[in-house]
Amino acid sequence: MIHLTDIKKIYKMGEVNVPALKGLTLTVKECEYIAILGPSGSGKSTLMHIMGCLDTPTEGHYQLEGRDVGSLNRNRLAEIRNEKIGFVFQSFNLLPYATALENVELPMIYGKMRAKERRRRAEELLALVGLGDRTRHRPTELSGGERQRVAIARALANDPTIILADEPTGNLDSRSGAEIIRLFNRLQEQAHTVIIVTHDVGIAEHAQRIVRLLDGVIVEDTNVNNLPQVQNLREVQKEEKI
Numbered sequence: 366m367i368h369l370t371d372i373k374k375i376y377k378m379g380e381v382n383v384p385a386l387k388g389l390t391l392t393v394k395e396c397e398y399i400a401i402l403g404p405s406g407s408g409k410s411t412l413m414h415i416m417g418c419l420d421t422p423t424e425g426h427y428q429l430e431g432r433d434v435g436s437l438n439r440n441r442l443a444e445i446r447n448e449k450i451g452f453v454f455q456s457f458n459l460l461p462y463a464t465a466l467e468n469v470e471l472p473m474i475y476g477k478m479r480a481k482e483r484r485r486r487a488e489e490l491l492a493l494v495g496l497g498d499r500t501r502h503r504p505t506e507l508s509g510g511e512r513q514r515v516a517i518a519r520a521l522a523n524d525p526t527i528i529l530a531d532e533p534t535g536n537l538d539s540r541s542g543a544e545i546i547r548l549f550n551r552l553q554e555q556a557h558t559v560i561i562v563t564h565d566v567g568i569a570e571h572a573q574r575i576v577r578l579l580d581g582v583i584v585e586d587t588n589v590n591n592l593p594q595v596q597n598l599r600e601v602q603k604e605e606k607i
């Protein structure tokens with residue numbers, strides 16, 4: 366579903382070129398759960414931004430579900446992002462003055478969903494992440510782990526096939542981190558492709574596959590365990606959509 370071929374990303378800082386990705390090739394199959402590990406500055410966030418259509422590579426090829434992302438214009442990219450991809454950021458990126466419910470509703474406002482339906486789905490998603498009793502709380506009235514769960518509920522709003530999470534547990538204590546990881550495990554079981562960036566090897570081991578980055582290239586790509594193939598799960602579960 367994701368095919369990256371010889372991706373290079375060079376940031377231009379005035380006269381200076383900063384190479385962040387130096388020819389990276391990666392294939393991600395449907396319903397895979399991948400952890401991306403690597404030291405600070407190795408290009409993890411850059412890679413996530415490219416996979417999430419938030420940024421474009423300087424060189425190389427990106428195919429997402431058979432479409433050549435490089436040939437799409439900005440509007441089409443934004444559409445794909447909205448339809449297919451849910452982002453979870455380390456810093457949560459929630460609107461501070463909006464309630465949990467309003468934060469989760471936000472991505473649906475750009476869609477065509479009616480207000481009542483939007484509210485119902487936001488309530489459902491908050492219940493799914495265990496925050497059914499916190500819908501009226503604003504981010505400052507929630508714990509770090511709860512904020513991150515709101516961010517995950519928001520990422521799921523448009524029923525994306527791919528969840529991209531950049532250090533989703535970075536700001537959390539180990540217990541809240543473990544809760545978030547269980548949530549990602551569940552999402553994968555419900556036929557989502559999950560890709561997380563983490564510094565924490567313990568967290569990475571919950572994934573099926575670990576991709577290690579160093580200095581803008583992949584230096585290791587390992588399958589963690591022999592979990593059953595979930596390739597066709599999305600088909601099976603289409604009816605019981607969350």
Ligand SMILES: Nc1ncnc2c1ncn2[C@@H]1O[C@H](COP(=O)(O)OP(=O)(O)OP(=O)(O)O)[C@@H](O)[C@H]1O
Pocket residue numbers: 376377378383384385403404405406407408409410411412
């Ligand atoms: N917008 C930018 N402009 C210029 N250089 C950038 C930009 N974003 C990232 N870089 C540089 O590209 C390299 C890779 O950055 P990236 O953010 O992808 O690293 P990372 O692996 O996510 O690191 P961390 O673990 O610290 O988040 C770094 O050397 C960084 O300084």
Ligand SMILES: [Mg+2]
Pocket residue numbers: 409410411531
């Ligand atoms: Mg980063």
